[in-house]
Amino acid sequence: MSVLHTLARAEAVAARRAVPAATVRHCHLADRPLVLVPLTTAGEAGAPLGAMIGTDRDAPELLVVPQPLDRELRFGFFAGLAAALLRALEQYTDEVEIEPATRTREETELCADALQMVVPNSAAVEYVRLVGRSTRFLRTVEDPDAPHPVPVPVPLLGRWLTHYAERSRTPGSGLLLAMTDLLTRHWATGQSAMEDQHLGALLGWIDPPPGSDGPTAAARAQTGRARDGLLLSPPAGPATDPVFDNRVLASAQARYDKARGAAERAAAETAIRDLVASQLRPTWDDMWRGLDLLRSLPEAAHVEERWKRDRWSFTGHRDRVRAGEPPQPKRDDAITAAQKLAGRETAQARLSAQEALDDPLAMAARRLSGEAFTGTVVEVEMTMSEGRRPMPRPVLTLTTRDLPQAEPGAKAYRALADAKSAQTAELVEVVELVEVREPGGGSGGGSGNEARAGNGSGSSDEAGCGSEPGSGNGSGSGPRWCVRVKLTGGMGSGRTPREGSVPAPGDTVTFTLFEHDPRSGPALPDAELTPWTHGGPPGADPAPTAPDPVTAEDFL
Incomplete structure (x- = not known):
């Protein structure tokens, strides 16, 4: 944290309202971003409870798992998530533009645009990464020997989510964005960085209601409860409110488990859907409110250049999927890991300069x-x-x-x-x-x-x-x-x-005193010239690598 950012936080405390930390918007915002608000089961990091997803703020698609312990219901949730994501991706994969040839590259196709995904906070970004890792290796119903087959599009969902999560680690990337990170980059509040991860509290500092101020609005978002005891601004993304879990959700799931007839079970499922929607909708509305605040800032000059790099990344993954290449490995080899690290260091230096x-x-x-x-x-x-x-x-x-x-x-x-x-x-x-x-x-x-x-x-x-x-x-x-x-x-x-x-x-x-366009370091050696410490010795046939053992982390 720089001295000026610390000063801005002190000014926000004195003014009881967030102060600008930037004069321009340092990120690309798509005209129709895909907003995703996930919700997980308490105590089960990989067990989905529900999600709101869509590109229309007035018509979100609600996905709910009535009983997260049921494997079939989980796979049905992932199938619905895959249908929503792949349907949005199809609008960008076929429309291309031609990039002219250069000294180092032939004439190449480049997607004219790419799908941008926005989630509430950094914890939701990690959840996207977890879902991608846990689904991209699953075997589908097309495999007769699969012990627990999943719907066909689920592994493809995992591959795309993994790519988006990996790309989010590149500084300046705009494919997968956390709303709290975007807002804290452009406004400084008078609360701690941990409190800034609560989207409702963060928006309370930036845009408090008429007649209120930042601390009051943030406190209401964090602790304010309705007459039924539930939070007015639930922390959906992806945690749940313990009071909601114990007082409301547990009893509703118990009724669902005890239901015997189809009508009784349908009524219990509808009740759970309404409960999950009540927890997701406030965060869904806050996401679009945050997008409106960001759009009020003019776009920075170098944003389009960074978005073009994202489009190259999007196009490359599209081509790998269409070519039938296998999913991303669980662990990168030494050369790939070094290349990723070097690329991210260069991207960070470039972003800071720009x-x-x-x-x-x-x-x-x-x-x-x-x-x-x-x-x-x-x-x-x-x-x-x-x-x-x-x-x-x-x-x-x-x-x-x-x-x-x-x-x-x-x-x-x-x-x-x-x-x-x-x-x-x-x-x-x-x-x-x-x-x-x-x-x-x-x-x-x-x-x-x-x-x-x-x-x-x-x-x-x-x-x-x-x-x-x-x-x-x-x-x-x-x-x-x-x-x-x-x-x-x-x-x-x-x-x-x-x-x-x-x-x-x-x-x-x-x-x-810093370069405006930092360049990466020297190129890494070819695989056959890699020293023995990183996969060698040179000239020797590499030993066959045993597949990674299956662990509990691979299955939600």
Whole structure:
């Protein structure tokens, strides 16, 4: 948690209402996302009790398991969940666009869009992962030797849920989103991170009812109960309220178990469906309310780029399914695990950089930590590089209240409009400016400033910062710094810099000490060149791998 985020939480406590933590929306929101609100049985992590699913806020599809201990009823629930999910997926798998060929890729089909799934919180994301792992290996009724066959679409449901859950581990991915994570990224509340996982309480801080405030609305969502003793805002996602389980659900399931006739059992099942729906509907409504709040923010500039990566992932899994490839393994081999880890580390660095470039609040946190600085240009010295072909290397002198945490010679980067990559630069020196005042309170003669070496060395005359007092970026009291930066790229290939690539005196510019488009590390070795510590020795035939033993985790 950054200092600015901690400050925002303190401001939310003082204001008794959530405060913005972002000025733009850092995630893609589909026009018709698939909203899923799952509910599990208490004490049975993998036993589904019910779910609401759909893309229409006014017409959700309700799935209920009257008796979660009944294996056949569980499989019927998964069949219904598979029908809803696969029906939604079919709308995106066939509509494609053609990506032109590049130096490293042939002309390729890419799905024009992808299905986006939204769940209430991170616990629901883990439940999606559990359902995917527990169903993708099940044998269907088409296998005559299966001891407990399941409906045909259930394993396919598991494969898609596994892909969505795995993709959610990639920072910046938008295929599977947790609503609480989205809201806490864009608003800061005055409650703990654990309390933020309660969707009703979180929305109470962000958008309290008229005449109320954040703490009051959150407390009502967490503890407020109706006359029957049930919570007004049940924590569906996927936990249940213990009072609901003990007072209401247990007796309803007992009546279902004791029912003998078809009419009696149907009535008992209808009663359970109504009870489960009463627990799911408040969270369902909160999900769409959260989507409305997020849509009120403008979309960030780099969101579409990250969504395109999700579309590539969606297209790749669609192709693997159509090609008849086996389900995802329970455990990744060493090379696959290393590739996933490297890809996620790169995605995290890319996401952090893009959010800072898109959002002034995110950039302010990087400036506060010394990873970026914003200043006003006071002088531009046109110099040339040495060598057979001299190139322009302008040296910018700017004043700023941000102290770069880097030594002279470090690389810096500046975003240019309509440029594919950032402009590169080199940090020359950093000098602290000290305002000199006479004993009577007035300023001394001259500019009223002295230069004191910070991360570099030099004087005010050398740095070109002997300007009038008060110059520089920012307002208020505090130290000011004179920073000299040499531009090394982004100016074209001619002896004269391209127009607009070199700022003029008086311009406000922002440089970062982190790359704008981080690249992944070196490629991993091929399988035949992998050392013995990771599956070798090289050249030797790999030993046959025994299948994983069947455990209780594989069956819900």
